[in-house]
Amino acid sequence: MDKIIIKGGRRLEGRIPISGAKNSALTLLPCALLTDEPLTLRNLPRLADVDGFGHLLNQLGVSTMIEGARPEDFGRVMTLRASRLTSNVAPYDMVRKMRASILVLGPLLARAGEATVSLPGGCAIGNRPIDLHLKALEALGAEIELTAGYVRAIAPQGGLRGGHIHFPVVSVGATENALMASVLAKGETVIDNAAREPEIVDLCRCLVAMGAHIEGIGSEKLIVHGRDRLHGATYRVMPDRIEAGSYACAAAITGGSVDLVGANADDMTAILDVLMQAGATVEVRKDVIHVSATGRLKPVNISTAPYPGFPTDMQAQFMAMLALADGVSVLTETIFENRYMHVPELARMGADIQVTGRSAVVRGVDKLVGAPVMATDLRASMSLILAGLVADGETQVSRIYHLDRGYERLEEKLQAVGADIERIGSD
Numbered sequence: 466m467d468k469i470i471i472k473g474g475r476r477l478e479g480r481i482p483i484s485g486a487k488n489s490a491l492t493l494l495p496c497a498l499l500t501d502e503p504l505t506l507r508n509l510p511r512l513a514d515v516d517g518f519g520h521l522l523n524q525l526g527v528s529t530m531i532e533g534a535r536p537e538d539f540g541r542v543m544t545l546r547a548s549r550l551t552s553n554v555a556p557y558d559m560v561r562k563m564r565a566s567i568l569v570l571g572p573l574l575a576r577a578g579e580a581t582v583s584l585p586g587g588c589a590i591g592n593r594p595i596d597l598h599l600k601a602l603e604a605l606g607a608e609i610e611l612t613a614g615y616v617r618a619i620a621p622q623g624g625l626r627g628g629h630i631h632f633p634v635v636s637v638g639a640t641e642n643a644l645m646a647s648v649l650a651k652g653e654t655v656i657d658n659a660a661r662e663p664e665i666v667d668l669c670r671c672l673v674a675m676g677a678h679i680e681g682i683g684s685e686k687l688i689v690h691g692r693d694r695l696h697g698a699t700y701r702v703m704p705d706r707i708e709a710g711s712y713a714c715a716a717a718i719t720g721g722s723v724d725l726v727g728a729n730a731d732d733m734t735a736i737l738d739v740l741m742q743a744g745a746t747v748e749v750r751k752d753v754i755h756v757s758a759t760g761r762l763k764p765v766n767i768s769t770a771p772y773p774g775f776p777t778d779m780q781a782q783f784m785a786m787l788a789l790a791d792g793v794s795v796l797t798e799t800i801f802e803n804r805y806m807h808v809p810e811l812a813r814m815g816a817d818i819q820v821t822g823r824s825a826v827v828r829g830v831d832k833l834v835g836a837p838v839m840a841t842d843l844r845a846s847m848s849l850i851l852a853g854l855v856a857d858g859e860t861q862v863s864r865i866y867h868l869d870r871g872y873e874r875l876e877e878k879l880q881a882v883g884a885d886i887e888r889i890g891s892d
């Protein structure tokens with residue numbers, strides 16, 4: 466398995482291009498199931514999860530064509546076409562590798578009238594149930610059966626019917642499945658307490674480009690007027706706010722000065738606010754966010770929350786950054802029950818972090834020391850990279866397949882702004 470080796474101590478300076486958003490791409494790809502016409506997605510990030518999702522869609526009968534991208538380009542153009550579905554089963558061996566596969570459930574049910582998807586199971590950060598996804602589909606008239614590790618959903622005769630969906634807990638994925646199922650349902654669907662993440666807005670905009678009729682986009686109350694059919698479209702994936710936030714932390718932790726090119730600051734208000742509270746300088750220009758820092762950062766208390774609150778996907782990265790702050794920070798993870806897997810690894814590098822329940826008390830230390838560490842999940846891996854960028858000596862990060870799921874050509878982007886970082890294949 467590959468490793469990443471970092472020799473810490475370099476200030477990062479220069480421009481980092483921000484790729485298309487992983488968590489938008491993974492909900493835009495299954496939209497291809499909703500029509501027999503071509504859906505072209507631009508600015509798709511080159512990520513393991515995007516490739517994996519493409520293979521799953523191929524398994525269902527969707528053709529996927531990557532348009533010519535030069536090796537040096539970031540992002541790709543993919544045209545997908547579900548002329549005729551050849552299967553409505555998403556098998557265990559594919560779903561277990563990528564839990565976002567559950568996002569074929571809603572569109573498959575809407576298009577084909579039935580869908581069988583392996584239960585995704587848990588992952589490193591929590592047990593990740595899908596009860597809210599299933600309740601939403603039942604509200605549209607679907608019958609749900611759970612057998613032998615699979616969920617089977619069947620639409621009523623005549624197809625799904627509009628209904629009233631109320632989410633007791635904000636869920637990004639359940640909102641996405643509800644949206645993709647309701648756009649072809651007969652009648653009106655109201656989704657209350659819908660997730661408001663920018664990726665949900667991106668999904669709504671892509672569905673509207675395909676002919677869907679959705680009101681309240683960006684709010685917690687979405688009203689979907691079902692259509693008999695949707696048509697093809699060409700749609701550009703939004704920039705990745707979590708990738709941008711992660712590299713903003715890299716600039717801050719190294720006392721650097723970096724331009725995040727292509728990022729959308731409007732999607733990142735909570736992230737940029739906390740960066741400035743910690744003492745970083747943030748300047749927003751047209752589609753470039755400039756982040757710089759000098760001297761030691763200040764401690765900050767953070768509590769994760771659904772959008773527009775501070776994103777859980779940035780908690781691990783900020784913890785690495787605050788491990789060197791001049792004081793004590795308290796981080797509270799309210800979304801997932803086990804999202805502190807990075808703590809013991811950061812501790813190996815000298816961080817002083819105490820976890821009690823959902824909160825982590827981070828006492829800033831004067832320095833971190835490079836060490837061999839192990840990635841456990843996607844965002845935890847990034848927190849180890851950030852620590853390695855500033856630690857004394859060499860850090861070796863193993864199991865970096867986690868990183869490849871969410872960060873396009875990470876070491877190239879960091880090398881280009883001065884980091885001493887390389888990927889080595891282990892024997």
Ligand code: EPZ
Pocket residue numbers: 487488489491565591592593594595596597598599634635636637638639777778800801802843844871
């Ligand atoms: C999406 O996961 C993202 N993944 C996650 O990003 C992100 O952390 C999360 O939203 C929260 O913002 C993708 O978009 C592919 P949820 P999702 O449903 O949809 C509970 C990353 O690092 N819940 O909003 O799975 C759940 O257990 C990944 O890029 C239920 O109880 O998250 C959690 O506590 C990690 N029942 C909370 O809701 C359900 O049916 C929020 O989960 C669904 C969720």
